[in-house]
Amino acid sequence: MTAFDESERRVWAAQADAYAGSFAKLCEYPVPRLLEAAGIEPGMRVLDVGTGTGTAAKAACERGAKVTAVDAEASMIALAAQTAPEADVRLAALPDLPFGDDEFDAAVGNFVLNHVGRPRTALAELRRVTRPGGRIAVTIWAVPAAAGQALLGRALQAAGVSRPAHLPALDPGDDFPRTEQGFAALLSAAGLKDVACDTLLWDHRTTPEEWWSGPAAGVATIGHIIRSQPSDTIESIKAHFDSLCAEFVDSAGALVLPHAALMAHGRA
Incomplete structure (x- = not known):
């Protein structure tokens, strides 16, 4: 396990409920496209890795697949088991999965590669646990970030807050360009065939209160950074956040945040 992996475990510990009430709704958007790209059909053995709240696992079960869902965080597993009761939900994490070679017909990972030290x-x-010819489909956030995704980071920057030294970044040797070409190359380097990558664009509709609730509770790296600040700095971040939200609030008071993700897929 890398220092990045260990940091991710600490950041996400016991955060399932706060995540479910904030960022989880955003991350649900690619799920239908992800399952289509993986070719999920009735009776298939499907692995959903980094299942989070279990949204993709539930959707795959609804397609008639036999789903195994895993996550590295125990609170996520508990929530996913409720969301997708028909799935076999287990505690496990990349890159060491407790499954045999060629055990699944397809595998999906919705944003999980953002949280592993060695993508x-x-x-x-x-690829090892997916049978030859089976499809693998994964998503990550695009870089540079879309305007809506950058909102919270802009609030931190305006308040003079930067990433703390104790939060390790991905090792440069393990990183890759977060572009269609860069993500596709990563899958090809891992031995996948017939690789393709698409950009997914959507507007996430939420409220300023809901969007702030996740990081205020410590969800994700940005939440961990916010929670580690003194109270006056947190107040400054929140004031900048409130001001910046004005750029994205529509006439009905909803926060409309443009987001962009990359979805890549290929055959084992």
Whole structure:
């Protein structure tokens, strides 16, 4: 396990409920496209890795698949088991999955590669547990971030807050360009065939209160950074957040945040 992996475990510990009430709704958007790209059909053995609240697992079960869902965080597993009761939900994490070679007909990972220290190794592990010819489909956030995704980071920057030194970044040797070409190359390097990558664009509709609730509770790296600040700095971040929200609030008072993700898929 890398220092990045260990940091991710600490950041996400016991955060399932706060995540479900904030960022989880955003992350649900790619799920239908992800399952289509993986070719999910009735009777297929499907692995949903990094299942989070279990949205993709539930959707795959609804398609008639036999789903195994795993996550590295125990609170997520508890919530996913409620969301997708028909799935076999287990505690496990990339890049060391407790499954045999060729055990699944398809595998999906919705944003999980954003949270692993060795993305190439993680993809190679997904290829190992997927039968030859089976499809693997994964998503990540695009870089540079879309305007809506950048909102919280802009609030931190305006308040003079930067990433703390104790939060390790991905090792440069394990990183890759977060572009269509860069993501597709990552899958090809992991041994996948017939690789393709698309950009998904959507407007996430929420409220300023809901969008602030996740990081205010410590959800994700940005939430961890906010929670680690003194109270006056948190107040400054929140004031800048409130001001910046004006750029995205529509006439009905909804916060409309443009987002962009990359979805790549290929065959094992």
